Amino acid sequence: MFKKPLSNLKTSAPLRSSDRRKLKQRIASTYAISSEDGDILVPDGILSLKFSTYLDEPGVAYLSPEGDPIWFTLGKGSDELIPTIYTLWKKQDILPFLSTPAAVIPVLVGGADLMIPGVVHHTPSLAEGQLVAIRQYTKENGSDVLSPPLAVGRMALPSDQLRDGGKEKGKAVYVVHAWKDHLWEMGSKADVPEGSTLQQPNDGDENAEEPAELATPPPKSPSPTPALSYTPQETTQLLLKSLLQAISTTLSSLPASSLPIPSTLLYTNHILPSRPAFPTLVLPPSALSPSLTSTTEEEDKPPHIDPTEISIKSSTHKSLSSFLKSTEKQGLLTLKSPPKHSNSPDTLITSINASHPLVVDHQPFVTVGALEKTAARKAAREEREKEEEKRGRGEVGVRELWKPYLGSLALFEGLGGSKTALYTLPEIRALLNTYIASKNLVNQNDNAYINLDDLLHSCVSSSSKTKGSKPSKAGGEELEAPTIKFMKRDELAKSVTEKMQSWYEIRVEGRETVCKKGPLKPIQVTVKVRQGRKACTLIVGFEPFLVVEAEEMAEELRKVCAGATSVSPITGKPGVEVLVQGKQGKAVTEYLVGKGIPKNWIQVSGK
Structure with a gap:
């Protein structure tokens, strides 16, 4: 929701004491917090700020005296207060949570939603649409560690469907706000607080807080599963x-000019992204009992181990140079020490053996990098779809139409069409093509031309004469115009439309479709120079498109262009013209396109 900068920001204003008290009461009743916590989460000097998201959704942000956004609402007339990441860092338990591996967090920060396979733990009994926090799950020294909340969203489905395996694919949480998005960037950008250990259940304490559940049910075993x-x-x-x-994938496809490669780049750009996304499927850990690897039943799945645990520091080598030297002994790589005069201590990889038996026999698997790319592509696709949907909702639909008239009436009757219907250009061409095929009128010498029979000739012959021209004379006698025997297919369609009556149709969502007689002309945006070097921009012909009015456009362009505007009638013609001070052709075009008017119906002229 906030992966793009906020727009239409209004000047922040401090809340009155009475409004702050009401805000505090609403938050206390909604999130069941004490009065002391309310003073922390709704401090004195809190400010309100109106904004719009990149999808033009209005909202209100409440800022702390230091400028950190701490609460916000989304949607026109919405009174639901949503805590920001800054607020959740102050009191982490006001929202139930789900956890996800560290590799998923950058994808969420990029604007993607949390998918079902990415859920590791969750708070019990979550309802669809419920606000939840998302935390990062890691394992440190054999303990499950959760970070502070790094994203806020709504449940896409009830949590029991996560546990019971009702769905294996799809979204678990629709993310609304995330760490490092543009709402978070408005604040102090504080460091992430330290994480906490996930509490395990204590059978001896009846009053113990109910622990978070595993998203995938644990294997059936009489003894607890070890970490x-x-x-x-x-x-x-x-x-x-x-x-x-x-x-076998990225390195073998590199051009020879890419070598040598510094060892750190090989590690970060190639080895780490190529780690298995599901390591236990590639190499089950030695501590894993055979019962845990059983896949005879649908719900029996190998336990998840975070792929970020696979690192040089956790290996037997402890250093990258030692690991690379071992691969060189196996014949996979050729290494070269850095030059003495070089400031970089990195070892260089000068060649790669893609034909090594270990590479040839390697069985490929799903990698961390592949999952991240898939999630990024999906997020980009969803963003494009939202943008297209937004444009589709607001764009003015324009159709040019033609109606049979005078010389074309007989033609449409002969083509089998209606003499009273309105036709688009493709429909006219389709009728002509059907008639041409049925009469076999395609010229045998050149298929680009159509032989005109009497019906077609009678329609187009009069339109082929230049208006106002007089017949030529020779010896006092008038000469007849030469008979047209054939014509190109596109020219034929154009000649037929010239004998028809022009109409146009304007469609705007939420309004009745307007259909009027006469040709539709583009909006004229003309830049003129007056009184020496003073320039102005005139806009005329916008009335038929229904989405802008003169006074409204003048007021909005005055703010957009930061210049004087005026509205005046057009001398000797119907309609009005809007004048904007300065050379504002580009700004006016962007304004009209933003209102939904197709760019091909805006004509800019002048200097």
């Missing part, structure tokens, strides 16, 4: 598999 992690030897094996995956 799983890879040994250093297994991490080394996975790093080697990641390198083999990188060589």
Whole structure:
């Protein structure tokens, strides 16, 4: 929602004491917080700021005296107060939560929603549409660690469908606001607080707080499942598999000019993105019992291990240079020490052996980089769809129409069409093509031309004469115009429309469709120079498009162009013209397109 900058920002204004008290009461009743917490989350000196999102959705943000956004509302007339990341860092338990691996957080920050496979834990009994926080899940020293909330969203489905395996694909949370988005960027950009250990249930304490559930039910076992992690030897094996995956995909496709590659770039740009997204499917950890790897039932799935745990520091090598030297001994890479005069300590990779037996026999798997790219493409596609939907909702629909008239009446009767209907140009061409095919009128010498029979000739012959021209004379006798025997297909359609009556249709969402007789002319935006070097921009012909009125346009362009505007009648013609001070052709065009008028119906002229 805030992946693009906010627009239409109004000047922030401090809340009155009475309004602050009402705001505090609303938050206390909605989120069941104490009066002391209310003073922290709704401090004295709180400000309100009106804004619009990039989807033109209005909202109100409430800012702390330091300028951090702490609450906001979305939607016209909405009174639902949503806490920001800054507020959730102050009191992390006011919203129920879901957790997701660290690799998913950058995707959420980029504007994507949280998908069902990305959920690791969640608070019990969540309802569809309920506000929730999203936290990052990691494993440190055998303990499950949750970060402070890094995103806020709404549940896309009830939480029992996450647990019972009712869905394997689809969205779990529609993200509304995330860490590092443009709403968060308005504040102080404080560092993320330290995480906390996920509390495990205590069977001896009946009053213990209900713990978060695993999104996937744990395997059926009489004893509790131990925390799983890879040994250093297994991490080394996975790093080697990641390198083999990188060589067989990205590295083998690099041009020769890309070499040599610094070792740090090889690690960060190729090995890390090539780590398996689901490591336990590639290499089950030695501590994993056979019952946990069973997939005989749909709900029995291997437990998840965060792929970010696969790193050089967790391997037997402990350093990148040691790992690369071991791969060089195996014949996968060729290394070169950095020059003595170089400031960079990075080892260089000078060649890659893509034909090595280990690379040839490597079995590919789904990688972390592939999942991130898929999520990024999906987010970009959804954003494009939203933009297209937005444009489609607001764009003015314009159709040029023609009606049979005088010389074309007989033609349309012969074509099998209606003499009273309104036709678009494609419909006219379709009728002509059907008639041409039925009469076999395509010229045998040149298929681009159509032979004119009596019906077609009678329609187009009069339109082929220049208006106002007189017949030529020779010896006192008038000479007849030469008979037209054939014509190109496009010229024929154009000649037929010239003998028809022009109409146009304007469609605007939420209004009745307007259909009027006469040709529709583009809006004229003319830049003129008056009184020496003083320039002005005149806009005329906008009335038929229904979405702008003269006074409204003048007022809005005055703000957009930061110049004087005026409205006056057009001398000797119906309608009015809007004048804008300065050379504002581009600004006026962008304004009219923003109102939904197609750009091809805006004509800019002058200097």
